[in-house]
Amino acid sequence: MSFDTQIDRRGTHCVKWDKMEALYGVSPKDGIAMWVADMEFQPPQCVQDAIKKMLDHGVYGYYGDETEYRAAIQWWMKTRHGWTLNPDHIFTTHGLVNGTAMCIDAFTSPGDGVVLFTPVYHAFARVISAAGREVVECELVNTNGRYEMDFDAYDAQMTGSETMLILCSPHNPGGRVWTKGELQAVAAFAKRHDLILVSDEIHHDLVFPGHTHIPMTNIAGLEDRLVMMTATTKTFNIAGSHSGNVVIADPDLRARFAARMAALGLSPNSFGLFMATAAYSPEGAEWVDALVTYLDTNRKIFDAGINAIPGLASMQMESTYLAWVDFSGTGMSREEFTSRTQDAAKIAANHGPTFGKGGEDFLRFNIAAPRAVVEDAVARMQAAFSDLQ
Ligand SMILES: Cc1ncc(COP(=O)(O)O)c(C=O)c1O
Numbered sequence: 109m110s111f112d113t114q115i116d117r118r119g120t121h122c123v124k125w126d127k128m129e130a131l132y133g134v135s136p137k138d139g140i141a142m143w144v145a146d147m148e149f150q151p152p153q154c155v156q157d158a159i160k161k162m163l164d165h166g167v168y169g170y171y172g173d174e175t176e177y178r179a180a181i182q183w184w185m186k187t188r189h190g191w192t193l194n195p196d197h198i199f200t201t202h203g204l205v206n207g208t209a210m211c212i213d214a215f216t217s218p219g220d221g222v223v224l225f226t227p228v229y230h231a232f233a234r235v236i237s238a239a240g241r242e243v244v245e246c247e248l249v250n251t252n253g254r255y256e257m258d259f260d261a262y263d264a265q266m267t268g269s270e271t272m273l274i275l276c277s278p279h280n281p282g283g284r285v286w287t288k289g290e291l292q293a294v295a296a297f298a299k300r301h302d303l304i305l306v307s308d309e310i311h312h313d314l315v316f317p318g319h320t321h322i323p324m325t326n327i328a329g330l331e332d333r334l335v336m337m338t339a340t341t342k343t344f345n346i347a348g349s350h351s352g353n354v355v356i357a358d359p360d361l362r363a364r365f366a367a368r369m370a371a372l373g374l375s376p377n378s379f380g381l382f383m384a385t386a387a388y389s390p391e392g393a394e395w396v397d398a399l400v401t402y403l404d405t406n407r408k409i410f411d412a413g414i415n416a417i418p419g420l421a422s423m424q425m426e427s428t429y430l431a432w433v434d435f436s437g438t439g440m441s442r443e444e445f446t447s448r449t450q451d452a453a454k455i456a457a458n459h460g461p462t463f464g465k466g467g468e469d470f471l472r473f474n475i476a477a478p479r480a481v482v483e484d485a486v487a488r489m490q491a492a493f494s495d496l497q
Pocket residue numbers: 145202203204205206229276280308310311339341347350351352
């Protein structure tokens with residue numbers, strides 16, 4: 109399959125297309141869905157073949173013996189990320205929102221503060237609040253269109269009730285690939301305030317040339333407080349399999365997590381396991397390389413087109429396929445720029461405030477679509493804001 113192929117997902121129980129009219133007032137008939145973080149592409153053939161094999165066999169019973177699955181994860185992390193992991197340290201959760209919720213459940217108590225660097229992936233705050241913990245928003249600093257951390261400010265903000273920090277690495281939204289120095293500073297901050305550090309690295313495979321993702325586990329000094337989270341689902345566009353990996357090296361934390369998994373009776377579905385085993389392979393790797401090359405051109409087209417509109421600024425994506433566009437330079441109210449995007453351009457994009465403090469003037473656009481769709485989106489935005497030209 110070519111990434112240029114346009115696949116009609118409407119009427120397939122696809123949240124991105126089939127819920128956008130209800131949520132954004134953008135009709136799927138002539139609108140473009142650019143909100144939910146899944147891609148408009150089919151996964152690689154090796155993943156399709158794994159599903160076909162299940163289908164041909166036709167019996168969908170309980171899965172057993174995860175040796176091959178765990179070896180595939182181990183191989184991927186070693187060859188793609190320079191991370192040597194012990195397969196016995198892997199837990200498979202019902203995706204990484206569930207993985208996050210499980211960490212909150214296992215390692216914090218009601219009323220504890222959980223620190224986020226905002227704006228950040230909105231589901232973190234949702235599960236923290238739903239669990240009766242307090243969201244502690246440490247706002248990233250937007251320095252000339254690039255997010256940075258300000259640890260002096262964050263140190264001053266801590267009250268002592270915080271017990272966990274959730275890091276999004278690479279960062280959604282904003283697309284930062286945190287540098288080694290930044291990760292070391294995050295590690296030092298976690299130690300200083302005695303926080304368990306949950307590093308959500310779900311976007312780690314989608315990194316653009318010139319940037320290198322460093323797994324948090326390769327940063328020294330976190331052995332007794334680190335939880336790593338990864339998944340095949342963003343990388344290979346198989347989010348419907350609801351499967352994620354929580355990797356815990358520390359024996360005490362691992363035992364606590366295992367106890368909660370057991371208490372809740374959680375075990376993974378076989379579709380996710382078969383797909384992940386097939387995806388984490390040389391064929392899968394080749395596909396990801398081609399995908400990143402394709403997305404790299406998409407982001408350049410999107411950024412060039414959006415940044416040509418006076419007052420709009422798309423943050424430079426170092427990673428992910430999620431463009432984070434700042435409308436503050438237009439001087440318009442949020443209602444105005446959102447309405448122009450939804451009602452005039454007919455594009456459904458995520459609203460910035462859902463990502464927390466610092467997101468107020470932003471919309472997030474998913475550019476993991478055939479190039480023609482991205483070009484169409486840029487043209488629509490230019491037309492919707494043409495009076496600014
Ligand atoms: C940082 C981050 N974590 C987790 C998820 C969702 O994970 P899952 O679908 O495995 O629950 C997303 C989806 O966009 C994400 O951006």
